[in-house]
Amino acid sequence: MSTTVEPAISPARSAGAGYRTLWRWHFYAGLFVMPFLVILAITGTLYCFQPQIEPLLYPHRLIVEPRDTPRLDADTLLAKARAAMPAGATPVSAQVSAAPDRSAEYVFRLRDGSRESVYVNPYDGGVLGTLSVERRFMQVDRMLHRKLLLGKTGELLMELAACWTFVMIGTGVALWWPRGTARVGRALRPDLSLRGRPLWKSIHATAGIWLAAGAVAFILTGLPWSGSWGKYFKALVATVNLGEPQGAWGGLPLRSSRAGAAPAGTEMRVAAPAGHRHDGGDSMPGMVMDDLPLPQTPWAVGNVPVPHSPSAPTPAPLTLDRAIAIVAGLGVTSGYTLALPAGADGVLTASYFPADPKAERTIYIDQYSGAVLKDIRYDDYGAVSQAVSYGTSLHMGRYFGLANQILCAALSLGLAAMAVTGAVMWWKRRPAGKLGAPARERDAPPMRAWIAGLVLLGIVFPLMGMTIVAVWLVDRLLFGRAARAARVR
Numbered sequence: 001m002s003t004t005v006e007p008a009i010s011p012a013r014s015a016g017a018g019y020r021t022l023w024r025w026h027f028y029a030g031l032f033v034m035p036f037l038v039i040l041a042i043t044g045t046l047y048c049f050q051p052q053i054e055p056l057l058y059p060h061r062l063i064v065e066p067r068d069t070p071r072l073d074a075d076t077l078l079a080k081a082r083a084a085m086p087a088g089a090t091p092v093s094a095q096v097s098a099a100p101d102r103s104a105e106y107v108f109r110l111r112d113g114s115r116e117s118v119y120v121n122p123y124d125g126g127v128l129g130t131l132s133v134e135r136r137f138m139q140v141d142r143m144l145h146r147k148l149l150l151g152k153t154g155e156l157l158m159e160l161a162a163c164w165t166f167v168m169i170g171t172g173v174a175l176w177w178p179r180g181t182a183r184v185g186r187a188l189r190p191d192l193s194l195r196g197r198p199l200w201k202s203i204h205a206t207a208g209i210w211l212a213a214g215a216v217a218f219i220l221t222g223l224p225w226s227g228s229w230g231k232y233f234k235a236l237v238a239t240v241n242l243g244e245p246q247g248a249w250g251g252l253p254l255r256s257s258r259a260g261a262a263p264a265g266t267e268m269r270v271a272a273p274a275g276h277r278h279d280g281g282d283s284m285p286g287m288v289m290d291d292l293p294l295p296q297t298p299w300a301v302g303n304v305p306v307p308h309s310p311s312a313p314t315p316a317p318l319t320l321d322r323a324i325a326i327v328a329g330l331g332v333t334s335g336y337t338l339a340l341p342a343g344a345d346g347v348l349t350a351s352y353f354p355a356d357p358k359a360e361r362t363i364y365i366d367q368y369s370g371a372v373l374k375d376i377r378y379d380d381y382g383a384v385s386q387a388v389s390y391g392t393s394l395h396m397g398r399y400f401g402l403a404n405q406i407l408c409a410a411l412s413l414g415l416a417a418m419a420v421t422g423a424v425m426w427w428k429r430r431p432a433g434k435l436g437a438p439a440r441e442r443d444a445p446p447m448r449a450w451i452a453g454l455v456l457l458g459i460v461f462p463l464m465g466m467t468i469v470a471v472w473l474v475d476r477l478l479f480g481r482a483a484r485a486a487r488v489r
Helices: 019-048 050-057 074-083 137-147 151-176 197-225 229-239 320-329 383-395 401-429 448-460 462-488
Strands: 090-096 104-109 115-120 127-132 336-339 347-352 361-366 372-377
Touching: 019 050, 019 137, 019 151, 019 401, 019 462, 050 137, 074 090, 074 104, 074 115, 074 127, 074 320, 090 320, 137 151, 151 197, 151 448, 151 462, 197 229, 197 383, 197 401, 320 336, 320 361, 383 401, 448 462
Parallel strands: none
Antiparallel strands: 090 104, 090 336, 104 115, 115 127, 336 347, 347 361, 361 372
16 A cells, blocks of 8 residues: 555645644544454453353353252362363362352363363252363453453553544544534534535544543543553552552461461561562462452452462361351352462462442451451552442443443444444545545644643553654654655655
């Protein structure tokens, strides 16, 4: 495709100083964001409806016929699940549910490092089947949403796409803003009397302004979970005591106490994340809550270290039933994941991630004595983590039930439609063999507010800042030179 700068393609009337510059940046942002926005919209909508979709996909594994007979105890069910696994498989977690029509689920780590879920009928112990955790439909959908199934590279691309959506929205609102005698009320409705590209433009602009606030909310609530910016944001809010609860960076005397081991609180401390390890720590270095085999953990506790203690002569560990009873005694009876101890010196970890953020819980239990080592609740979070918890629940369509799911789906699919209409408009006006970027503006105004906004975005999101500089340089050096040459001719 040629990169020659084509003549201006614009409405006959002048839209005002700076309009063409904004349009050019809107074009660049949209061209990059469009494919990612469609992927994010589709995968995000599917994930919002996970509670409804998964029982339809795996009915014979997830759903059982409720019975009047008592359910088998958790340890018996775990033994049944273990018998269905190959030699060397290690149980790593249990899904605890009191729903009468749901199977019992246990997750095992296989020798090759992959994980497999085993589903057992809680009434008769019959094994209903297995599913690969990594290849489960919703897990694949989630990894597409977060990483494009490309690992770190995909994660960075998705983060960049989210950040550049800010530019697309900001320039889009500025381009839509009524000028001259135009009224805001009329600009909020598409002009259906138009035909061809003007009609597409009217629909695109009107829909975009209605979706702008929702799009910004989606980005702001999703970015804290990103692998690059989100990681450093989490560390920053923890540093200023607005994020993780006390002990998230190490120092709490949490571990399983066993016969012959030192009393709690004497010499053993939790391991800190990599780069924050205390001398003398005996935990697995760098292992935090996000490393546990949990489908979801509250954002606020992602960096909380997983406690461990040194080996010592051991009594029999708690039964699974006893651990579940302890968690139930703390008020959490269903809908949580119980991560099993990673070794002889590990702890049981209950992670409760409900729709209402105020009910979130992370509970560590001594696997031998049953002592509750730490019970982290919403009120223990810092202000930023509390806000992120609410944002996450809304972002995932969980906070106010089906209405929240429908709202998220409407916003997501609306943004996908924006990407499609933008692509159609570009294709309709694009000269054959050319990129079709809006022509550079002669004698453009300083646009200091716009430049300040880009600089601010680049500071807050450094990865995006580097790409802003790159786009500006390419636009100025490559296309700017071509434009100057065209004017000379």
